[in-house]
Amino acid sequence: MCNRKASQFKTAPSTKRKPKSAMGESIEPAFIQALEHRPNNQEDTAQLPETIPTIDLSLLNSPAEPSRLEGLVKEIGRVCKEWGFFQVVNHGVPSKVRQRMEKAAKEFYDHPLEEKMKVKRDAENPMGYHDSEHTKNVRDWKEVFDFFSKEPAVIPASEDPDDQELRTVNNRWPQYPPEFREVCKEYSAEVEKLAYTVLGLVSLSLGLPADRLNKYFTHQLSFTRLNHYPPCPAPDLALGVGRHKDAGAITVLAQDEVGGLEVRRKSDGKWFPIKPTPDAYIINIGNCMQVWSNDELWSAEHRVVVNSEEERFSMPFFFFPSHYVGIKPLEELVNNHNSPNYKEYNWGKFFASRNRSDYSKRQIENIQIDQFKLSN
Ligand SMILES: O=C(O)CCC(=O)C(=O)O
Numbered sequence: 360m361c362n363r364k365a366s367q368f369k370t371a372p373s374t375k376r377k378p379k380s381a382m383g384e385s386i387e388p389a390f391i392q393a394l395e396h397r398p399n400n401q402e403d404t405a406q407l408p409e410t411i412p413t414i415d416l417s418l419l420n421s422p423a424e425p426s427r428l429e430g431l432v433k434e435i436g437r438v439c440k441e442w443g444f445f446q447v448v449n450h451g452v453p454s455k456v457r458q459r460m461e462k463a464a465k466e467f468y469d470h471p472l473e474e475k476m477k478v479k480r481d482a483e484n485p486m487g488y489h490d491s492e493h494t495k496n497v498r499d500w501k502e503v504f505d506f507f508s509k510e511p512a513v514i515p516a517s518e519d520p521d522d523q524e525l526r527t528v529n530n531r532w533p534q535y536p537p538e539f540r541e542v543c544k545e546y547s548a549e550v551e552k553l554a555y556t557v558l559g560l561v562s563l564s565l566g567l568p569a570d571r572l573n574k575y576f577t578h579q580l581s582f583t584r585l586n587h588y589p590p591c592p593a594p595d596l597a598l599g600v601g602r603h604k605d606a607g608a609i610t611v612l613a614q615d616e617v618g619g620l621e622v623r624r625k626s627d628g629k630w631f632p633i634k635p636t637p638d639a640y641i642i643n644i645g646n647c648m649q650v651w652s653n654d655e656l657w658s659a660e661h662r663v664v665v666n667s668e669e670e671r672f673s674m675p676f677f678f679f680p681s682h683y684v685g686i687k688p689l690e691e692l693v694n695n696h697n698s699p700n701y702k703e704y705n706w707g708k709f710f711a712s713r714n715r716s717d718y719s720k721r722q723i724e725n726i727q728i729d730q731f732k733l734s735n
Pocket residue numbers: 584586600605612614619620661662663672673674675
């Protein structure tokens with residue numbers, strides 16, 4: 360892989376007061392993580408040669424014995440509870456489609472910044488190119504391109520709960536590479552199929568019908584993000600993406616062979632590297648699913664570590680409900696002995712609030728599901 364450097368990710372002119380990386384480089388202060396959140400903090404990082412559970416979906420493609428399907432569902436329930444992260448193989452997404460998407464993403468990022476800025480996202484339309492996303496108010500060492508799976512998408516015009524106005528938005532498409540739009544559409548259609556398959560299996564694992572949650576996605580706000588992490592001169596000070604939980608139902612992620620994704624292990628809170636497996640998809644439970652399941656399933660915190668040698672690419676598909684869906688623990692899963700842990704929140708308003716806070720740096724932390732937690 361070549362070693363391109365995105366010119367907008369600048370190292371800071373050296374001054375005595377800025378923290379210096381172990382590599383002797385200093386970077387813009389906006390990228391620098393607080394001490395306790397910096398990567399490679401030995402105490403904080405698991406060193407085990409273990410990897411997250413791998414689930415083989417091949418039996419879904421053949422007439423399966425009911426007992427094997429039951430075993431698969433049980434295993435998915437277990438890993439969603441214990442890890443909130445797993446990878447799938449024999450998932451049905453054609454390798455060719457993924458390769459075409461990877462190639463087009465690289466070509467897009469290879470273009471000069473001024474070309475990418477032609478499709479820059481803004482406060483009205485959250486889709487397109489962005490190179491200064493902040494996670495928990497620290498700038499991420501990455502550039503992104505986002506596109507909705509279904510367009511036009513209908514989203515609330517603002518995060519204000521009293522504002523009923525809606526906005527209709529379309530994707531922004533760059534002129535280069537010329538096949539970009541078509542390749543993106545083909546890719547997201549395939550990954551969306553996988554997302555529905557996983558949604559069905561997770562529903563079954565909760566004792567619900569396989570299609571129980573499908574109705575929440577009729578006007579889905581799902582989008583695919585093409586992440587590019589340029590080599591970083593101070594990988595001990597910055598992160599590609601700061602620690603966070605994904606907000607949606609589930610995420611279906613393709614990562615390249617470089618590595619850098621880490622999940623905070625539920626059992627001991629240590630950061631745990633997720634080694635790349637060629638052609639596999641990483642699935643993680645998002646906040647909506649944790650709330651629907653009334654905390655039966657776990658939305659795990661994760662982050663991305665960067666390195667000074669190689670650029671890295673990844674492609675998450677965020678499976679997001681329609682704007683009008685109210686997210687709350689499912690009625691079938693609560694009763695007198697198991698009361699709801701969350702009050703209902705509107706997905707569209709949550710989405711709008713996250714977008715605004717992604718767009719500009721804020722004084723307060725991003726909206727979190729903990730804000731809807733009920734004290735039982
Ligand atoms: O790049 C990765 O592996 C993960 C990115 C991620 O967590 C995100 O974009 O939400």
